[in-house]
Amino acid sequence: MVALSSNSDTDKVLFEEIGCVRTIILNRPKQLNALSSAMISQLLELFLACEKDSNAKLVILKSTGRAFCAGGDVAAIARDVRQGNWKLGAQVFRKKFTVCYAVATYSKPQVSILNGIVFGGGAGLSIHGRFRVATEKSVFAMPETALGLFPDVGASYFLSRLPGFFGEYLGLTGSLLDGTEMLACGLATHFVPSERLSSLEEALHNINSSDPTIISAIITEFSQVPKLKEKSPYNHLKIIDRCFSRRTIEEIMVALETEAANNKDDWISSAIQSLKKASPTSLRISLRSIRAGRLQGIGTCLIREFRMACHVLKGEFSKDFVEGCRAILLDKDRKPKWEPSKLELVTDDMVNHYFSKLNDEDWKDLQLPGRPSLPYAIAKL
Template sequence: MMQRFKAALLQRRNNLHIHSLRFLNQFHTRNLCSLPDTAITDELDNQVLVEGKAWSRTAILNRPSVLNCLSTAMGARLQKLYTSWENNPDIGFVAMKGSGRAFCAGGDIVTLYHMINAGKMEDCKEFFRTLYTYIYILGTYLKPHVALLNGITMGGGAGVSIPGMFRVATDKTVFATPETLIGFHPDAGASFFLSHLPGHLGEYLGLTGQKLNGAEMISCGLATHYAHSSKLDLIEEQLGKLDTDDPSVIETSLEKCSDLVYLDNISVLHRIEILDKCFSHDTVEEIIDALESETSKTNDAWCISTLRRLKEASPLGLKVSLKSIREGRFQTLDQCLIREYRMSLQGISNQVSRDFCEGVRARMVDKDLAPKWNPPSLEQVSKDMVEHYFSPLSKSEPDLELPTELREAFT
């Protein structure tokens, strides 16, 4: 891997620099020209801070009051920073962390909810375009990347970190992809990384939105290293002293600060056999039937809680999410992102259902925790409804355009 990254960097740096800057200049001109200069500065500079070291740069997600939820401005700034750093021969590697008690709780879905209700669909599209394009850049990055996943790491927060080379989880890390509980689907590249987890763990996480801790993340491969949160300052100090672009040197530095991992007795990873047995089925209905069968035989607490979560989720969201994760198993990261972009626009268009807005309203706005899903049951979710999420956008609406011709595919 190290040799491939270095060779690609040497061969393509000049060409990538010219074309990536052209791509980003067109992007920023199109999307930011309507904002006042002061607003642009505030949005782009303050929501993502930069910490510079001799041979590295750290991007700091800086919206602690909303758990560092991702905005369009953050996606745009991350694109610009990462492209600049990738093309700078004096920067060997890049890191990312969050301010406060979260790494990143995902996309700013409350703002997205208000934009949809205000009819600002172009702004919604820009949100997904900026976020997904950054994730693709990270997934194909030519330099080592270290994400410090201390605290809440959910939804889009996983998307902006897991495609990178190194992910450090801690005792405070809480991972989840809870999109079905708000009438949506695991996005931001989640259909790619969930589908590549051991067995059918990805289906379980994607459908139920259940949480994993740091020890579980490294045990299943979502994280590459684990360290107690008290060691983060030491990890950052050691990384800051490195004068390298060699992944093996960074690996060694992280290993020195890493701790042994011990799974709790109640961890879902101890139940991987029954999980695979239930979540390997072709349909959501069959998955639920299998869980109910196990429950009737064993009265197992995990089966009971899993069934409860599935029954709280959007029926349409469950079926769309299962199909998405299954397709992700046979696609590259860019293919998943392009498909998820299409699915996301279909999901917020309200053409088939208003489940996304209803889910956000119930959980994040009114907080009554009583969403009225439409359709209200799995039986009423037709195949055509599900297929609509995967169907091409209108002739006037292009698919997500990623700079794939400039970068090596992430598989």
């Protein structure tokens, strides 16, 4: 195992070659492997290098510590925005979305080992790939609406393709899923107990094939199909569909309140509280984004999400992103003062603005690179 260089900043991503397998390792455990700008650049470099390496048949993505990846380093981006440098933060999003597109259109199979926290950007690095291995330690969430942001990294693509309206539920509430729930809804392709991961990796190192059928069969040898907890929201998909299929956030909340009056399930009241605490602007743009993603390809989703991210960082209609980072990540008082403060104050014209091209001659939309034919792209969601 080697770092890309001896520079202390670049040892946050490690790289390993064993036979025909290339392993990329996120190595920022104290920060739960949150992605810095330098790490994102290194990841893109490594993914593209492995793709060009004729000796590489399989790429494994994993991490050190108790998190796979807790997302992007949004606190650093918020600091740039507060200092008047929104374009610096936007360039980080540009690189991050480009990596997500590379993963989604990768010409070689990728196995992501999700043994720990998988939030935000961590999902973008893995869910778009061919194989996603969850464990009993996996915890998935897209918690962006609580930060004044929205589910990005192509989440409008993969959330909208989950069963029913489960993606709207996850994206709007930021609710946590365990590894069993990830497998059940399709975010994970396999569930392997963490004690068997080293044996799984050893078996993968011994193959000399890019055939996804062979790779899947090897992972399956170490896999289980664990039983969902009785109170898992995924066991109540009919209720979720009834509520989260509604046209507006207000209608979703009314439907949830009605269900809460008839059902004393904790997950319903938790969903209501999450929606009430989230940024009203974030809720509105997130719902529209996920609904748009149902009819769009991954590239179109990323280009649209990049526009949205730029508008969020510019803060023309709302500075909720900076306020959310302050309340949740910096001061940690968990009492953000959203502005606009209520859903009814977030107009359709304001929402439309987040989906429009930036009125800035010096700024370009996300321009995704041309990619080869895609035998493994976005398998089976």
